[in-house]
Amino acid sequence: MTVVADKEPAAQTETRGPKRRKRRKDGTEKAGWLVRLTVLLIVLMWTLPTLGLLINSFRDSVESSSTGWWTSVLNPLATNWTMGNYTTVLTSGGLFDALINSLIVTIPATVIPITLAAFAAYGFAWLRFRGRSLLFGILVGLLVVPLQLSLVPLLQVYQGTGLTGSFVGIWLAHTGFGLPLAVFILYGFISQLPKDLFESAFMDGASPFTAFTKLVLPLSVPALASFAIFQFLWVWNDFLVALVFLGTSSDVAVLTIELASIVGSRGEAYHLLTAAAFVSMLIPLVVFLSLQRYFVRGLLAGSVKG
Amino acid sequence: MQKEDETDVHATTSNQLGVKVVRALLVAAATFTALWFGLGILSDPTAFAGTPPYVSKVFQALIAIVLGVAGIWTLFYAGNTLIEALPDKATEFLRPYLFVLPAVAVVGLYLIYPTVGTIATSVTDVPEGGGFFSNYADAFTNPEVILNLRNNLIWLLIAPAVSVAIGLVFAGLVDRIRLESLAKSFVFMPLAISFVGAAVIWKFVYAWKPAGQDQIGILNALWVWAGGFLVDWGILEDVEPIAWLQQIPLNTLALIAIMIWLQVGFAMVILSAAIKGVPSELTEAARIDGASERQIFFRITIPTIKGSLLVVYTTIAIAVLKVFDIIFVTTGGNFDTSVVAVRMYQEMFRFRNFGQATTMAVILLVAVIPIMVVNIRNLRRQGIGA
Numbered sequence: 001m002t003v004v005a006d007k008e009p010a011a012q013t014e015t016r017g018p019k020r021r022k023r024r025k026d027g028t029e030k031a032g033w034l035v036r037l038t039v040l041l042i043v044l045m046w047t048l049p050t051l052g053l054l055i056n057s058f059r060d061s062v063e064s065s066s067t068g069w070w071t072s073v074l075n076p077l078a079t080n081w082t083m084g085n086y087t088t089v090l091t092s093g094g095l096f097d098a099l100i101n102s103l104i105v106t107i108p109a110t111v112i113p114i115t116l117a118a119f120a121a122y123g124f125a126w127l128r129f130r131g132r133s134l135l136f137g138i139l140v141g142l143l144v145v146p147l148q149l150s151l152v153p154l155l156q157v158y159q160g161t162g163l164t165g166s167f168v169g170i171w172l173a174h175t176g177f178g179l180p181l182a183v184f185i186l187y188g189f190i191s192q193l194p195k196d197l198f199e200s201a202f203m204d205g206a207s208p209f210t211a212f213t214k215l216v217l218p219l220s221v222p223a224l225a226s227f228a229i230f231q232f233l234w235v236w237n238d239f240l241v242a243l244v245f246l247g248t249s250s251d252v253a254v255l256t257i258e259l260a261s262i263v264g265s266r267g268e269a270y271h272l273l274t275a276a277a278f279v280s281m282l283i284p285l286v287v288f289l290s291l292q293r294y295f296v297r298g299l300l301a302g303s304v305k306g
Numbered sequence: 307m308q309k310e311d312e313t314d315v316h317a318t319t320s321n322q323l324g325v326k327v328v329r330a331l332l333v334a335a336a337t338f339t340a341l342w343f344g345l346g347i348l349s350d351p352t353a354f355a356g357t358p359p360y361v362s363k364v365f366q367a368l369i370a371i372v373l374g375v376a377g378i379w380t381l382f383y384a385g386n387t388l389i390e391a392l393p394d395k396a397t398e399f400l401r402p403y404l405f406v407l408p409a410v411a412v413v414g415l416y417l418i419y420p421t422v423g424t425i426a427t428s429v430t431d432v433p434e435g436g437g438f439f440s441n442y443a444d445a446f447t448n449p450e451v452i453l454n455l456r457n458n459l460i461w462l463l464i465a466p467a468v469s470v471a472i473g474l475v476f477a478g479l480v481d482r483i484r485l486e487s488l489a490k491s492f493v494f495m496p497l498a499i500s501f502v503g504a505a506v507i508w509k510f511v512y513a514w515k516p517a518g519q520d521q522i523g524i525l526n527a528l529w530v531w532a533g534g535f536l537v538d539w540g541i542l543e544d545v546e547p548i549a550w551l552q553q554i555p556l557n558t559l560a561l562i563a564i565m566i567w568l569q570v571g572f573a574m575v576i577l578s579a580a581i582k583g584v585p586s587e588l589t590e591a592a593r594i595d596g597a598s599e600r601q602i603f604f605r606i607t608i609p610t611i612k613g614s615l616l617v618v619y620t621t622i623a624i625a626v627l628k629v630f631d632i633i634f635v636t637t638g639g640n641f642d643t644s645v646v647a648v649r650m651y652q653e654m655f656r657f658r659n660f661g662q663a664t665t666m667a668v669i670l671l672v673a674v675i676p677i678m679v680v681n682i683r684n685l686r687r688q689g690i691g692a
Contacts (some may be wrong), residue, residue, distance in 0.1 A: 018394065020399065020657075021470060033484060035429035035479045035483070036483065037584075038338070038479055039474070039476065039479050039480055039483055039489055042476050042493060043489050043492045043493060045567075046492055046493045046495070046496065046567065046570070046571075047492045047495075048524065049507045049508060049510070049511050049524075049567070050492075050496075050499070050507055050508055051368055052342065052497070052511070052524060053506070053507050053510055056510065061337075064522070065522065066520060066522070067522060068521060068522045068523070068524060068527050069504075069510075069524075070524065071523075083335050090570050096360070096363075097363055098362065100363050100366075100367045100674060103371070104366070104367045104370045106372060107371045107374070107375065108370065108373075108374025108375055109374075111374065111375045112374060112375075112378045113380065115379060115382070115408040116378070116408050116412060117380045117409060118407035119382060119404075119405045119406070119408065119409065120405060120406045120408070120410070122405055123402050123405030123406035124406060127402040127405060127406075128402070129402035129403065129406075132402075135406060135410055138410075138413075138418070139410060139413055142413060142417045142418070143678065143682065144674065144675055144678035144679070144682070145417055145421055145671065146624075146628050146648060146667070146671060146674050147628075148628065148647060148666075148667045148670050148671075149417075149420060149421045149424045149667045149668075149670070149671055150416060150417060150421065150424070151420075151424075151650075151654065151663075151667065152415065152420070152424055152427060152654060152660050152663055152664050152667070153346040153419065153423030153424055153425070153427070154420045155654070157667060159325075164659065166348075167370050167374075168348075170346060171374055172412065172416070173416060175412055175416070176412050176415065176416020176417055177416065177417070177504035178414060179409055179412060179413050179416075180413065180417070183409060193344065199648070207390065208401060208405075209386045211399075211407075212462065233497075233498060234593075236500070237499070237500030237503070237685075238503075239496075239501060239502050239630075239631040239634075239635075240499065240630050240631065240651075243651075243655075244651075252341075256500050256502040256503075256631075259502050259503065259506060260502050260631075260634075260635050261507070263502075263505070263506060263635055267603035270510070270513075270522075273509075274506075274510070277503050277507065277637065280502070280503055281499055281500075281503050283497070284498040284500070285495070285498050287498070288495075288496075288497070289491075292491070292494075294576055295497075296579075297576060299572065299576065300575075300576060
């Protein structure tokens with residue numbers, strides 16, 4: 001492998017060029033067959049379950065309930081490949097509505113906590129006021145509270161005020177649950193911005209509000225993006241909060257709820273379940289794969305969500 | 307009172323001030339009207355009567371999203387206009403609170419108030435004639451709750467340790483592979499998948515068909531296939547497909563495997579970053595001294611990344627303690643697989659027993675807090691975050 005690698009520097013750079021060559025100079029052993037076999041085995045165990053589901057989602061009901069997905073891989077020509085499962089779940093099932101509902105829930109439930117948290121992080125980092133460290137301590141300390149602690153009293157409040165089953169209700173719920181982490185991540189970033197920046201802005205007559213919107217926000221884009229992806233995936237994939245506060249009626253049910261109800265009611269309709277599961281995974285996978293870098297940064301900064 | 311002093315002294319600017327106040331009030335009023343009107347449309351089922359269902363749904367989505375996103379910004383803007391219309395001293399005093407109080411208020415309503423309420427309910431919403439702690443007494447003498455706690459303990463002992471171990475081994479090995487980032491992406495991908503989605507994925511892996519039929523779950527297919535050899539060689543009498551999700555105690559392990567599958571990517575990413583951060587002088591020196599790759603990994607890499615290992619372990623442990631979706635969607639807590647969080651949900655919605663439900667929540671809190679404290683301390687020590 002080393003020989004081949006040295007002869008083809010171009011191919012090397014495609015994967016991890018400079019680092020690779022450096023490590024070779026370090027004198028690292030090249031990976032033995034046992035190492036490669038272990039890596040391959042783990043990769044297979046981590047991809048085959050999803051791949052199997054994907055393949056099943058393009059097989060018809062007879063095949064997917066009578067033979068394993070691998071038979072279609074071995075005999076692709078003898079298989080009735082079909083898009084029918086997708087058209088069925090999107091048109092006759094409630095899945096299209098659920099997809100839209102997921103978007104309605106997720107986008108504001110991502111933007112609202114980011115906005116609140118960015119304002120708060122700026123306030124805590126750069127403005128002086130009484131109770132600053134106490135309030136900040138409480139806010140971040142709430143990272144320790146599992147959201148299960150909130151369910152019963154909040155449900156009572158929601159039922160009393162008619163917020164159950166409303167989008168506003170679930171936006172605010174996700175905002176509340178996401179805020180401690182958001183403030184934690186954004187404060188870490190915003191408090192590190194250079195002081196001179198603000199001084200010159202204030203000298204020019206900018207108010208803190210202007211400084212915040214014109215300076216802090218644009219500079220904090222990496223941190224904002226990290227948290228945004230984190231929260232987006234968290235809200236999109238959430239099941240418990242939606243189940244308790246939004247409910248299962250089809251005008252508001254989100255994808256995870258709809259998917260779980262298909263498992264419950266049509267657990268044996270394998271072909272529809274597979275397509276529905278993939279519809280629910282599509283957007284998070286796209287977001288995730290295209291913005292992986294920010295996501296990793298967010299993970300590294302805030303791996304403590306409660 | 308300060309406000310009046312100011313306006314008197316700067317009488318010349320009072321006219322300007324009046325304009326500013328009026329403008330600020332107008333902005334605030336417009337914001338509230340717009341929000342009110344928008345929310346009205348959203349909660350009115352007849353607002354889109356006459357349009358095709360797909361169109362009305364998309365319209366509803368657009369209004370909701372614009373409302374949620376723009377609403378929060380205009381509220382801040384209106385608040386700021388109001389505050390800046392006040393005399394300088396009042397502005398300076400109030401401004402910080404404009405920035406931090408909305409967040410504090412939401413957190414107060416959604417986390418502080420309910421936590422206090424949950425703890426209070428668990429000691430006051432008791433069965434007739436019971437004392438303050440009768441919910442807890444009932445819980446800890448209820449064999450089902452004991453079973454749930456036992457299951458939580460099994461999850462806690464297995465899932466974080468195995469996830470960290472696999473993540474660590476993978477991170478350590480993949481470092482030496484050519485297609486490193488590709489291999490990592492595959493293991494990382496489940497992080498984008500919901501617990502419900504993962505439960506569906508694994509239902510297919512664990513699918514069971516009676517003996518004699520074609521197995522459609524890959525695990526049973528492999529098991530029957532491999533078992534066939536064992537029977538041929540006389541090691542096993544007979545091979546039967548296994549109902550992984552029904553057979554006790556195997557089913558709990560099968561569910562834990564789903565959690566591990568979801569968490570390894572997280573462990574791997576953090577640990578891989580940590581491994582790459584190990585100073586090369588250290589490994590270099592060891593290599594010159596003749597240490598093997600294995601010795602370097604166990605004697606140098608692992609001690610150096612101890613902090614990251616702890617963060618990953620505790621983070622997964624907390625997620626594991628609160629596990630709900632995986633069990634709720636696959637077995638519904640049947641076949642002895644239920645845990646505290648699932649029980650809490652059932653007490654809440656099936657039995658409407660808020661006393662027991664809140665007791666379950668408090669048990670979770672008590673279990674999570676020590677782990678979380680270790681985690682946050684450790685993060686602070688590493689200088690991550692605040």
